[in-house]
Amino acid sequence: MLSLDLLVAGLISGLVIGLSALAVTLVFGVARFPNAATGDAMSLGAYAALAVAAGTGSLVAGGVAAVLAGILLNVILYLLVFRRLSDRSPIMSLLASIGAGFMIRSSLGLVYGQDPQAFRVPLARPLVLLDVRVQWLDLKLAGLTLATLAVVYLILAKTAAGRRMRAVSADPALARVSGIDPTRVMLTLWALAGGVSAVAGLVLGLKTVVTPDLGWNLLLPAFAAAVLGGIGSPLGAVAAGILLGIVQELATPFVGFTYKIAIAFAVLMLVLLIRPRGLFGRAEGAR
């Protein structure tokens, strides 16, 4: 039953990649640039959770703190940096986001040090379902990921703010003449992306250890998943993250552990050759 075990392992890795890809794709869908500071918002969220969880002893309080920290960070970044760059080339915003990420990462290093830190989560023996070992923590984290996805979906599909966001995403000029205030929309969007990044950081931090490089190290797979899923498609990002995770793990019996990452990227290239818009992306002409 090794392959079923591998499937579960891939699913769990994939959920983490999918969450961070979701944060990337949210910003890309509306602000139209790949936000390279996404990984560092994840790290900030993880450290906020770590600090509050250590102080209060409650992981839930830690999670809330993480989300608040992620939202706050992204709102500040938008107001100070990205709003001013919104009418320039997306390359400017991309470069600014690399710089912003650098500052966040270095600040975390200065404040918390570079030494890896770990959440104190009680360890438990696994649940055996149909001969497959499943961890309680993984189940909870998968639940948290799905809940986050559901919240994002509800906000985008069912609220007025979500409709405005989708309107700006589809056609910024038309949205503006329809009386939609782009600044308000962007603030909501950045806040949402910040919250999602923080949850991704929290999940990754709980599964691994927290270092200032935590999110940065996951940025490349997250970008890959965002592209694979179809840029701007929240569902696509999560599905592609899970796909990448599963492909990596299922490839290991054939290519070994050192080449599994290369296999994931080979799949990315193949999919893009056959379907350039990604799995769930819309066909889009140049504007």
Next chain:
Amino acid sequence: MRFDRRQTLRLMAAGTLAAGLPRGASAQAEEFRVGALCPVTGAGATFGAGMQKTIIATAARINAAGGAAGRTFRVFADDDQTQPQAGVLAAKKLLEVNRVQAILGTWSSGVSLAVIPLTNEAGAILMNTSGAPALSVPPANAKHLSYRFQATNDRFGRAFAQIAAREGFKRPATMAFNNASGIGNTEGFAKAWKAQGGSLTKAVVYEPNQPSYRSELQSVLDTKPDVIVMGSYVADTAIILREWYQTGATTKFILPDWAVNASTIASLGEDVLSNCITVESVANEGSPAFADFDALYRKEMGAPGRGNNYAAMAYDMMVLLALAVEAAGPGADVAAINARIIPLSGPDGEVVSSFAQGRDALKAGRTINYDGASSVLDLDQYGDVTPDFGAYKFNGKSFERKYIVKI
């Protein structure tokens, strides 16, 4: 143990100013330029800041004691990020812009292997704490300019094999982080273990920065080993040990001491850690040099020196280098200084345990043997040390040394 950039800057500034101050008759005294290239960030960050501060503070002390052969030491600090690319860029800058004559403190094997062609090319000395066996021999050490103050991974592997045999394990498997050090450890173990007539159930090499190592672990556990020998670092070890416990397996682990830190020990807890034996080269505790280093380290880092054996090695690097500068005499070039390093490390000559003591003995024309804080050194023809190793077991709070093995 936190890296405080401000403090370091202040120290560097102070060191620079002190080095630049005129000193009476020796106003035009030359300075010997040293690069302190340490893993301040990345996988080696647990040790890097302490190493770097130790080098800077030791150099400042040697300068305060009057310097060596009329020269003072000026330290340029940089961060190799525990990454070969970053290490090469920093080493290039140190060698070409700061014109350092020696680079001290590279920690990761990957970094040392990447930096050594540059130091060789520049005719500069490299002092490292890396384990990769390839660092001992040509082409890496073709010019005999490189010295390591840590046991080679091969020797670590031999110590692992002795400990595995002593603990009565029969079916070991290995898991290695995919770099020169991780693989060096597990291959050193495999070589020594097979020489004892044993065999491995499985040898896995894994990639860094993965959110999970479940598949890697599962493929090892499927071969039913009784112990897993690791060549790993802090982050990956924490994940692997946690996931191992969650699989319900009852294997034991033998791992290098650098693979755990205070935070991961606290989070993993006794249920996991009581199955682990950590192995570390034993510092020269009880020696006067160690006591001196310990005092210096406490002052710089606010923590006992015993927690950072690499800083003890960094201390020895600076002292041994300064003694070699002294022994080579005023105006000596790097080649002449380099030729002095191995003889000064012993084992022959009058035992000295500090720079001042060694310098005075050298001035009196005596042969000296510097016994350091990290080990008695006694560098061999390859520039390698052979320390003893301690096997540590978890006592509910921390890892406690149970016995010492000699290889």
